Amino acid sequence: MNPARQEYPGHGQQVTHNRPYAIATLAIFAWLPLMLHVIAGSRLGMARDWILLPAIPAAIVLFLIAWRALAHSTMARTGLCIAGFWIAMALLAPFLPLADPNKPLAPFAVPGSTHEGYLFLLGADMKGRDMLARVVWGCQRVIVWGGSATAIAYLFGTLAGLAAGYWRGWTDTILSFLGNVALSFPVMVLFILILNVLGPGGFNIIIAVTFASAPAVMRIVRGLTINLREEAYVKAAQMRGERALFILLVELLPNMRGPLLADLALRLGYTIVAITALTFLGLGLQPPDPDWGLMIAEAARVAVLWKFAYMLLIPALAVTSLVLGFNLIADGMTGGRAHANVAPEPAP
Amino acid sequence: MIRLILSRLGQMLLMMAAVSLILFAVFDTEKYRKRIAVAELGGLAVSALSQSDYDAWLDKKGLNAPLHTRYVNWIAGLTRGDFGYSIEKDTAVGPLVGAHLARTGLLALFTLALVIPLALLLGVLAGMREASRTDRTISTIAIVTTSIPEIAIAIFLTALFALGLGWLPAKSAMHGGFEMSKLVLPVLTLVIFDFGYITRITRASMAQVMGAEYIRTAVLKGLPQSRIIVRHALRNALIAPFTIIVLQINWLISGLIVIETFFQYGGIGKLLVEAARFGDVQVIQAITLLAVAAAVLSQLISDIGYAWLNPRMRSGAPA
Numbered sequence: 001m002n003p004a005r006q007e008y009p010g011h012g013q014q015v016t017h018n019r020p021y022a023i024a025t026l027a028i029f030a031w032l033p034l035m036l037h038v039i040a041g042s043r044l045g046m047a048r049d050w051i052l053l054p055a056i057p058a059a060i061v062l063f064l065i066a067w068r069a070l071a072h073s074t075m076a077r078t079g080l081c082i083a084g085f086w087i088a089m090a091l092l093a094p095f096l097p098l099a100d101p102n103k104p105l106a107p108f109a110v111p112g113s114t115h116e117g118y119l120f121l122l123g124a125d126m127k128g129r130d131m132l133a134r135v136v137w138g139c140q141r142v143i144v145w146g147g148s149a150t151a152i153a154y155l156f157g158t159l160a161g162l163a164a165g166y167w168r169g170w171t172d173t174i175l176s177f178l179g180n181v182a183l184s185f186p187v188m189v190l191f192i193l194i195l196n197v198l199g200p201g202g203f204n205i206i207i208a209v210t211f212a213s214a215p216a217v218m219r220i221v222r223g224l225t226i227n228l229r230e231e232a233y234v235k236a237a238q239m240r241g242e243r244a245l246f247i248l249l250v251e252l253l254p255n256m257r258g259p260l261l262a263d264l265a266l267r268l269g270y271t272i273v274a275i276t277a278l279t280f281l282g283l284g285l286q287p288p289d290p291d292w293g294l295m296i297a298e299a300a301r302v303a304v305l306w307k308f309a310y311m312l313l314i315p316a317l318a319v320t321s322l323v324l325g326f327n328l329i330a331d332g333m334t335g336g337r338a339h340a341n342v343a344p345e346p347a348p
Numbered sequence: 349m350i351r352l353i354l355s356r357l358g359q360m361l362l363m364m365a366a367v368s369l370i371l372f373a374v375f376d377t378e379k380y381r382k383r384i385a386v387a388e389l390g391g392l393a394v395s396a397l398s399q400s401d402y403d404a405w406l407d408k409k410g411l412n413a414p415l416h417t418r419y420v421n422w423i424a425g426l427t428r429g430d431f432g433y434s435i436e437k438d439t440a441v442g443p444l445v446g447a448h449l450a451r452t453g454l455l456a457l458f459t460l461a462l463v464i465p466l467a468l469l470l471g472v473l474a475g476m477r478e479a480s481r482t483d484r485t486i487s488t489i490a491i492v493t494t495s496i497p498e499i500a501i502a503i504f505l506t507a508l509f510a511l512g513l514g515w516l517p518a519k520s521a522m523h524g525g526f527e528m529s530k531l532v533l534p535v536l537t538l539v540i541f542d543f544g545y546i547t548r549i550t551r552a553s554m555a556q557v558m559g560a561e562y563i564r565t566a567v568l569k570g571l572p573q574s575r576i577i578v579r580h581a582l583r584n585a586l587i588a589p590f591t592i593i594v595l596q597i598n599w600l601i602s603g604l605i606v607i608e609t610f611f612q613y614g615g616i617g618k619l620l621v622e623a624a625r626f627g628d629v630q631v632i633q634a635i636t637l638l639a640v641a642a643a644v645l646s647q648l649i650s651d652i653g654y655a656w657l658n659p660r661m662r663s664g665a666p667a
């Protein structure tokens with residue numbers, strides 16, 4: 001119906017190498033250690049920090065691949081550098097010479113001041129915890145929870161979208177109706193509702209994001225599948241008698257990676273914003289976890305003077321730069337059309 | 349056209365039925381029933397009750413009836429304007445939500461009154477001549493502002509205008525009655541949060557129209573630029589933005605929740621967050637239902653409006 005809705009970001013553009021599944025494996029290699037480090041860290045003991053080591057080369061290779069693939073756009077490369085910086089911080093946090101993010105050292109120390117021989121580059125918050133350490137560790141939290149939530153939403157959304165678009169009929173009707181019901185909630189209202197039923201916490205954020213994002217992903221994948229299923233190579237595979245699962249995952253899915261990757265970059269940004277906002281509202285991660293949303297929530301009560309505005313400004317700048325990084329990547333990939341399809345959920 | 353409206357209305361009713369059923373079922377558990385009992389009878393009384401007494405109380409309140417009966421009762425209550433009782437605030441939900449809704453409405457009204465003209469003007473200016481310097485400047489501003497999270501915009505504005513310059517109050521809780529100065533920062537935040545997206549849609553739509561054959565014809569006929577834009581281009585270019593302005597109500601509601609909480613503005617978003625923290629079920633139910641109704645209704649308006657504005661859709665062609 002709407003002209004903006006019929007085009008998909010980056011459709012038909014070559015944005016990655018020719019081996020999407022190899023790159024996906026590499027991404028899992030970079031991701032899994034980080035996830036284990038944050039989610040199961042307390043049970044790993046000594047191995048907690050060393051488990052991150054294999055992720056570092058994987059992340060570097062991924063960065064180089066993305067750098068080459070985004071050669072056509074300076075904007076996307078700028079975004080990649082910003083996002084890359086924060087991912088590097090997340091991976092290197094345990095190895096950097098930082099103070100303990102939860103240890104009270106010097107309350108209200110302003111940025112650049114020195115207390116007991118320790119330089120507070122970004123100052124300390126009202127409890128005296130080093131802001132620099134909290135920002136770096138907080139970035140690890142937000143990237144891990146945001147990334148995992150987006151990944152799981154993508155898993156469900158993609159499968160449902162492929163099924164709805166390929167088989168049409170009743171499958172499509174039912175899945176699309178369920179998707180439309182979920183999308184009729186304003187995102188934040190849906191988050192609050194789900195977290196209220198399940199209780200706050202990281203895993204429940206993943207579930208909430210899945211409910212909110214998977215239908216939107218499904219809608220995009222469904223549209224792409226409907227377009228692609230008429231292609232000659234799909235007909236050829238059907239003639240050869242390939243199984244439906246093979247056609248979906250090997251013939252169809254890799255051919256929609258352009259628009260999907262652009263949407264992924266945008267959605268990662270939105271999820272990170274949503275998690276920060278939820279934590280700020282007191283419904284996400286709970287204290288004393290170092291998290292950007294929590295830093296804002298705690299500082300909002302005390303920072304009433306310009307002198308202490310840094311407590312609010314630093315986490316705000318951090319989350320803005322990370323989201324801007326992802327959005328610039330998406331925009332560079334699509335030639336500036338990325339937001340046209342994702343930002344506020346379009347009508348069914 | 350009539351068929352389109354009827355089918356959309358049907359879809360909307362189906363959607364509301366599904367949402368209300370979900371909302372009802374989610375909060376219709378033993379845990380929440382107990383909470384109602386505790387609120388009504390007091391915690392000690394509930395723990396002192398024997399199981400049979402508790403069951404008798406549930407029977408009396410109609411909480412033991414079969415699910416479908418209770419759902420019908422609940423819906424019947426809603427139609428009478430009985431939205432239940434707020435445990436936390438100790439008042440009826442209807443008037444409570446109404447008072448907060450009025451404040452949020454005021455905030456949204458000011459925001460939209462600023463966003464719509466601003467976004468349309470910037471979008472048309474940018475789309476008039478694609479790739480011109482004006483276009484590049486406006487597009488970049490629009491990308492950057494849509495990329496900044498609403499919470500960060502609120503912080504930057506507070507730091508600058510309230511903490512730094514001291515021109516405006518940092519918090520907007522209006523205990524002593526309405527104050528215009530306390531509305532400025534929340535409205536400004538929402539405007540910055542919201543205008544970029546509509547600007548981009550308007551720009552894209554305008555650029556598409558300016559490339560159309562009939563505009564070239566108008567140019568070749570020697571019509572003045574201003575006349576081409578006002579009389580020929582705008583009519584078609586504003587169709588897409590119209591649907592988007594209505595559709596992004598959903599987006600605005602999400603932003604409102606965070607911004608009202610940040611500025612301590614006593615609107616519906618802050619009420620929802622407080623209810624969620626406290627587990628005030630019937631307030632959550634009422635506000636969620638209201639939010640979904642607003643979203644679904646705006647979708648209906650957008651679909652019908654689009655069909656009405658677009659001559660190709662008016663003749664009853666399949667939607």
